[in-house]
Amino acid sequence: MSGFRLLDLVKFFLPVLPEVEWPVEAISFDERIVFTVGSGIIYLVGQIPIYGLVPNAQFKIEDPFFSFRSVFAMEKGTLFELGVLPVVTAAFFWQLAVGLKLVNVNLGLRSDRELFQTGQKLTSFVLAIVYGVGLIYSGYYDNAIRGYDPLSDSTPYGWYGLILFQFLSWSFIITLIVEVFDKGYAFGSGALSFLALQTATNLIAELVGLEIFPINNSNKFESYGALINFTRNFSFDISKIGTNVYNSFTRLQLPNFTSFYITVATTLAVVYLQNLRIELPIRSTRARGMNNVFPIRLLYTGALPVLFAYTVIANIQYFGYLAYVVLQKANVSSFALSIIASFNLDSYSNRLNLTSGALYFFSSSPSLLSTILSPIRTVVYSATVIVLATWFAEKWSYISGSAPKDISKQFKDQGISISGKRDISITKELSRVIPVAAVSGGFILAAIAVAGDLLGGLGKSAATIVGVSAAFSVLEEFMVEYQQNGGASQLSGALSGAGFL
Amino acid sequence: SSSSAAPGGLRSAVKRKTTADKKASTANALPLSTRAAGAGGSSSTMMKLFTDEAQGLRVDPLVVLVLAVGFIFSVIILHVFAKITGKFT
Numbered sequence: 227m228s229g230f231r232l233l234d235l236v237k238f239f240l241p242v243l244p245e246v247e248w249p250v251e252a253i254s255f256d257e258r259i260v261f262t263v264g265s266g267i268i269y270l271v272g273q274i275p276i277y278g279l280v281p282n283a284q285f286k287i288e289d290p291f292f293s294f295r296s297v298f299a300m301e302k303g304t305l306f307e308l309g310v311l312p313v314v315t316a317a318f319f320w321q322l323a324v325g326l327k328l329v330n331v332n333l334g335l336r337s338d339r340e341l342f343q344t345g346q347k348l349t350s351f352v353l354a355i356v357y358g359v360g361l362i363y364s365g366y367y368d369n370a371i372r373g374y375d376p377l378s379d380s381t382p383y384g385w386y387g388l389i390l391f392q393f394l395s396w397s398f399i400i401t402l403i404v405e406v407f408d409k410g411y412a413f414g415s416g417a418l419s420f421l422a423l424q425t426a427t428n429l430i431a432e433l434v435g436l437e438i439f440p441i442n443n444s445n446k447f448e449s450y451g452a453l454i455n456f457t458r459n460f461s462f463d464i465s466k467i468g469t470n471v472y473n474s475f476t477r478l479q480l481p482n483f484t485s486f487y488i489t490v491a492t493t494l495a496v497v498y499l500q501n502l503r504i505e506l507p508i509r510s511t512r513a514r515g516m517n518n519v520f521p522i523r524l525l526y527t528g529a530l531p532v533l534f535a536y537t538v539i540a541n542i543q544y545f546g547y548l549a550y551v552v553l554q555k556a557n558v559s560s561f562a563l564s565i566i567a568s569f570n571l572d573s574y575s576n577r578l579n580l581t582s583g584a585l586y587f588f589s590s591s592p593s594l595l596s597t598i599l600s601p602i603r604t605v606v607y608s609a610t611v612i613v614l615a616t617w618f619a620e621k622w623s624y625i626s627g628s629a630p631k632d633i634s635k636q637f638k639d640q641g642i643s644i645s646g647k648r649d650i651s652i653t654k655e656l657s658r659v660i661p662v663a664a665v666s667g668g669f670i671l672a673a674i675a676v677a678g679d680l681l682g683g684l685g686k687s688a689a690t691i692v693g694v695s696a697a698f699s700v701l702e703e704f705m706v707e708y709q710q711n712g713g714a715s716q717l718s719g720a721l722s723g724a725g726f727l
Numbered sequence: 728s729s730s731s732a733a734p735g736g737l738r739s740a741v742k743r744k745t746t747a748d749k750k751a752s753t754a755n756a757l758p759l760s761t762r763a764a765g766a767g768g769s770s771s772t773m774m775k776l777f778t779d780e781a782q783g784l785r786v787d788p789l790v791v792l793v794l795a796v797g798f799i800f801s802v803i804i805l806h807v808f809a810k811i812t813g814k815f816t
Contacts, residue, residue, distance in 0.1 A: 240781070240782050242783075242784065243784065244783060245784060261788070264792055265792065268796060271799055274799065274802055274806070277802055277805040277809065305799075313776065317769075317776045324760065333759075333760065333761055333763070334757065334758050340781035340782065342761070344783065346777070395798060399791070399798060402786075403791060403792070405776070405777040405791075406788040406791055408775045408776055408777040415773040415774050415775045417774060527771050529772075530771075533774075622771065623771060624759065625759040625763075626762060626768075626769050627759075627760045627769070627771075628770060628771035629759075629763070632762075664771075695772070699772045699773050
């Protein structure tokens with residue numbers, strides 16, 4: 227206990243922060259299914275537009291963050307404006323800081339662990355407030371507020387306050403729901419389960435969504451789903467087929483086939499990679515003849531390296547944009563501003579594309595053409611993502627409690643050792659395999675994510691990677707729970723009829 | 728060549744000291760994550776944030792879900808209200 231610690235700041239806020247109760251008794255299997263499904267429905271229903279914006283506001287907002295929205299489930303114009311970005315950033319920040327010993331916390335003490343957990347929650351709330359206030363200050367909603375003309379009226383503080391209150395409260399509620407998941411009331415990890423759910427529903431909606439939206443700067447209407455739009459516009463006229471097909475692949479405002487195919491290809495790649503593993507033959511030191519295998523997966527750290535790399539990029543972009551806006555409003559010279567970034571509004575999709583400046587080199591390219599035309603940015607961006615992901619994979623395998631030393635301790639407690647090797651050398655054997663697996667897995671996933679981005683996927687490939695891996699982890703936890711406790715489950719009894727499973 | 732000769736062990740005092748230091752450092756090593764400390768926490772594939780029970784304003788998980796539903800409901804009612812009363816600026 228030396229001097230002042232960052233963690234001690236948290237103590238002041240303890241009485242105010244809500245904390246979900248620890249389960250008093252073991253949660254039954256059925257109850258966990260109910261919580262999971264219930265939370266899933268709440269997530270989906272929560273995508274309603276914010277009150278105070280004009281209808282179809284998502285097409286009027288000028289969007290500088292289009293390249294990583296799907297990774298964090300940020301839906302513009304709805305309550306999910308901030309997505310899970312605050313929660314995930316807070317989690318990575320604290321867990322890495324402790325794992326790398328940058329913060330003075332002794333996790334062996336229960337009081338420190340409690341402060342650590344509250345610190346994560348507090349950081350998530352504070353980050354949500356910072357992001358939210360920054361968004362409103364930058365005039366993000368100015369084009370879309372009901373009854374407000376950005377050129378002539380005075381600043382609508384009332385509307386700003388109401389909009390901020392809505393999406394901030396929703397962000398707090400989402401943090402609490404993530405806590406409900408994490409404490410064992412539902413299956414899987416809260417943030418990851420939500421991303422899996424969002425990616426899955428977005429995939430279907432982008433293909434066959436039936437809603438019709440008006441196109442910017444025209445009097446036409448198009449369907450949301452890429453396939454539906456293609457079928458509606460399809461005609462057997464030879465002269466029009468070319469333009470229809472081209473449009474269905476490249477339309478910017480609504481989903482197109484390019485992102486769909488990238489998503490499908492990424493899903494298949496991740497499903498294939500999920501199965502690659504090295505199996506270490508293990509034997510029991512207590513019972514004779516028990517031969518099993520201990521699998522070490524290629525994706526040892528799941529999709530967390532990719533999520534980490536994109537979290538860093540997203541925060542760079544977010545704070546860079548806020549810095550740009552603050553300096554712009556302070557009337558700094560435009561030359562100094564262009565060192566940070568310079569934006570160019572694309573009128574078809576109302577996206578703010580970066581064209582130069584420091585932020586430009588940390589953004590993904592919006593299409594294959596711009597990948598080819600700006601190779602420096604491509605190389606810098608890819609290198610950043612891949613280096614961040616690989617570094618994280620290597621560190622995470624040590625600090626997340628699945629380091630070779632921790633696993634060999636578990637083996638010793640359970641009386642397991644590796645066949646054909648001495649009992650003492652378990653740690654050495656594992657540390658030959660685990661870091662290599664973790665780093666290669668992280669590298670391959672980052673490479674897939676970057677490849678998808680450079681083809682114009684706009685973060686969809688990374689979102690798919692995270693979603694599919696998260697779905698696999700949730701499924702594993704579900705199956706383990708089912709095999710252990712499923713006999714007592716009334717739901718499975720009802721669904722499967724007579725007999726037992 | 729050491730005066731406090733322990734029976735057995737390495738010959739030179741320097742080597743004995745280094746092994747003793749190494750053993751002491753691994754025995755006292757701080758756990759690097761909540762999972763390494765024995766409590767649940769992030770595993771290598773899942774990111775879990777909240778796995779202990781801290782002091783704070785205790786709420787039941789059902790209250791959280793009901794709060795979420797109530798909030799969504801209130802926003803929907805605001806939307807409906809605005810539509811019914813026509814221009815509500």
